[in-house]
Amino acid sequence: MAFDLIATSIKLALFLGIFLGAIAPIMVWTERRFAAYIQDRPGPNRLGPLGLFQPLADVVKFFFKEDVTPAAADKLLYLMAPVLAVLPALTTFVFIPFGPTVEVGDRLVPLVVSNASAGVLLFLALASLGVYSLVLAGYASNNKYSLMGGIRASAQLISYELAMTLAVVAVLLPVGAFRLTEVVAYQQGFLWNVVPQFLGFFVFFIAMFAETNRLPFDLPEAESELIAGFHTEYSAMRFAAFFMSEYIAMTTLSALCATLYFGGWDLFGFTEWAAAGMAGLFLPLWFWLGAFGMAVLITKTMFFMLVFVWVRWTFPRFRYDQLMALGWKVLLPLSLINVVFVAAMTLAGIY
Amino acid sequence: MIETAIFLLFALLAVASALVVVLHRNPVYSTLSLVVTLISLAVLFVLLGAPFIAALQILIYTGAIVVLFLFVVMLLNIGREEISQQRGLVQKALAGIGALIFLGIVASSLWGLYGTTQVGPLTEDFVSLQALATLLFGEYLLTFELVGLLLLVAVIAATVLAGRLSKASQVSVPEEGLPGPAGGPGPTYTEHPDQVTPPEGVR
Numbered sequence: 001m002a003f004d005l006i007a008t009s010i011k012l013a014l015f016l017g018i019f020l021g022a023i024a025p026i027m028v029w030t031e032r033r034f035a036a037y038i039q040d041r042p043g044p045n046r047l048g049p050l051g052l053f054q055p056l057a058d059v060v061k062f063f064f065k066e067d068v069t070p071a072a073a074d075k076l077l078y079l080m081a082p083v084l085a086v087l088p089a090l091t092t093f094v095f096i097p098f099g100p101t102v103e104v105g106d107r108l109v110p111l112v113v114s115n116a117s118a119g120v121l122l123f124l125a126l127a128s129l130g131v132y133s134l135v136l137a138g139y140a141s142n143n144k145y146s147l148m149g150g151i152r153a154s155a156q157l158i159s160y161e162l163a164m165t166l167a168v169v170a171v172l173l174p175v176g177a178f179r180l181t182e183v184v185a186y187q188q189g190f191l192w193n194v195v196p197q198f199l200g201f202f203v204f205f206i207a208m209f210a211e212t213n214r215l216p217f218d219l220p221e222a223e224s225e226l227i228a229g230f231h232t233e234y235s236a237m238r239f240a241a242f243f244m245s246e247y248i249a250m251t252t253l254s255a256l257c258a259t260l261y262f263g264g265w266d267l268f269g270f271t272e273w274a275a276a277g278m279a280g281l282f283l284p285l286w287f288w289l290g291a292f293g294m295a296v297l298i299t300k301t302m303f304f305m306l307v308f309v310w311v312r313w314t315f316p317r318f319r320y321d322q323l324m325a326l327g328w329k330v331l332l333p334l335s336l337i338n339v340v341f342v343a344a345m346t347l348a349g350i351y
Numbered sequence: 352m353i354e355t356a357i358f359l360l361f362a363l364l365a366v367a368s369a370l371v372v373v374l375h376r377n378p379v380y381s382t383l384s385l386v387v388t389l390i391s392l393a394v395l396f397v398l399l400g401a402p403f404i405a406a407l408q409i410l411i412y413t414g415a416i417v418v419l420f421l422f423v424v425m426l427l428n429i430g431r432e433e434i435s436q437q438r439g440l441v442q443k444a445l446a447g448i449g450a451l452i453f454l455g456i457v458a459s460s461l462w463g464l465y466g467t468t469q470v471g472p473l474t475e476d477f478v479s480l481q482a483l484a485t486l487l488f489g490e491y492l493l494t495f496e497l498v499g500l501l502l503l504v505a506v507i508a509a510t511v512l513a514g515r516l517s518k519a520s521q522v523s524v525p526e527e528g529l530p531g532p533a534g535g536p537g538p539t540y541t542e543h544p545d546q547v548t549p550p551e552g553v554r
Contacts, residue, residue, distance in 0.1 A: 124414075
């Protein structure tokens with residue numbers, strides 16, 4: 001009991017520290033530098049090596065800005081919305097494994113913070129709560145642009161959640177379990193899911209952009225039509241809460257995508273091979289398995305984050321009716337076809 | 352010991368927030384309290400050894416259906432007092448009778464169960480997914496399919512009704528039409544974006 005508690009705490013601190021404390025700010029920096037690169041300008045390059053300390057300066061700036069609450073706002077909901085934005089972003093990552101089940105002493109420790117049997121379902125459930133922050137921010141601001149953004153967010157997130165969930169269901173069919181650790185184990189024994197389930201990956205990949213409100217699906221913000229949509233009235237740290245939760249959601253969804261379709265922490269056996277090579281060098285095997293697993297997972301996650309930025313500066317924004325049509329008339333049927341196909345292949349014993 | 356404390360906390364939270372759902376005058380707050388109720392119930396499901404049911408509860412009800420409630424409430428922009436003033440004495444009496452009947456049903460079913468069910472410690476996965484799936488797709492397959500058919504019929508009926516209503520009254524559909532097939536015709540755009548009627552019901 002005490003051992004489990006300590007192990008879980010360490011894993012949680014590790015994930016919070018590395019994945020969210022470091023990757024998300026680096027991502028903010030990457031977004032700005034990469035955007036600048038695409039637009040042929042230098043971007044923020046003054047503070048620290050390559051401008052890497054720019055996110056720190058941004059955070060300090062946010063702390064010292066004036067925090068304005070509109071007079072006509074619904075005070076309680078206005079204060080609650082940014083908190084609700086951060087909450088699902090900070091909890092969903094606990095279901096993503098970053099290594100195999102390792103032996104520490106004589107105990108087996110799975111390298112995932114929570115190995116609950118409902119696994120990826122809980123991930124989706126917690127992620128689906130994120131929509132409330134956008135809707136409430138839009139409502140509480142008492143501003144027509146914010147309200148439009150909030151209403152758009154609610155419709156958009158529900159529509160794309162369906163397609164995304166169905167894509168995930170198809171991944172789980174041949175695995176026969178909800179645990180992401182078993183999804184990774186299945187891919188180790190077979191193929192990376194992106195090959196046999198390319199259609200599912202395609203749907204998931206597009207839904208990922210819609211779920212994080214990124215271009216070309218950033219209709220709830222849409223600065224050219226709604227000023228800044230649901231967070232028009234927010235300033236200082238409250239705005240930063242929305243901003244950071246968007247980046248954290250991007251990080252966790254990228255990690256989920258890597259886990260579901262690209263083998264997670266495994267890289268064709270590289271993780272085990274490298275860990276076996278390093279075992280006994282300063283630290284025991286379980287440490288190296290975790291370290292290399294984490295490194296592989298972060299590499300894959302960073303790749304998807306780069307794609308997020310790349311797409312953002314490549315495609316224009318959808319029109320609202322096009323967005324709805326794409327979600328309901330294209331992605332949902334595609335994911336249904338994928339489910340039927342994968343189910344048939346699983347029954348036939350091919351997958 | 353800890354489990355009892357968690358149970359008490361969330362059971363009280365569920366009851367309190369359910370009361371807020373009924374009693375609060377602002378429909379947005381009522382809807383949000385419903386979210387709290389559903390999440391508390393999900394925690395109780397976890398305590399009962401049914402994490403799968405808990406996940407579904409949050410995923411479907413909290414994550415989708417109540418969001419739609421909120422969507423409709425915000426779209427119609429119902430004022431704080433409008434609803435409470437419409438309640439007449441007859442309505443209150445009927446609601447009271449309905450509540451009593453419901454309580455009676457619950458009490459009688461509990462009374463029937465009393466002493467007959469086996470009471471024992473719950474295993475970790477009391478409601479295992481495999482057992483649930485075997486029941487749903489084996490013994491109760493017909494019921495399951497019929498419920499699915501019922502939902503489909505409801506969706507089609509809603510679509511037909513919405514289409515007929517909007518045709519009959521020629522009310523311009525707000526720009527943000529309800530998402531998906533259940534919401535009837537989506538937004539209509541003319542060739543020239545300038546001619547689109549501005550959305551109504553938005554402050």
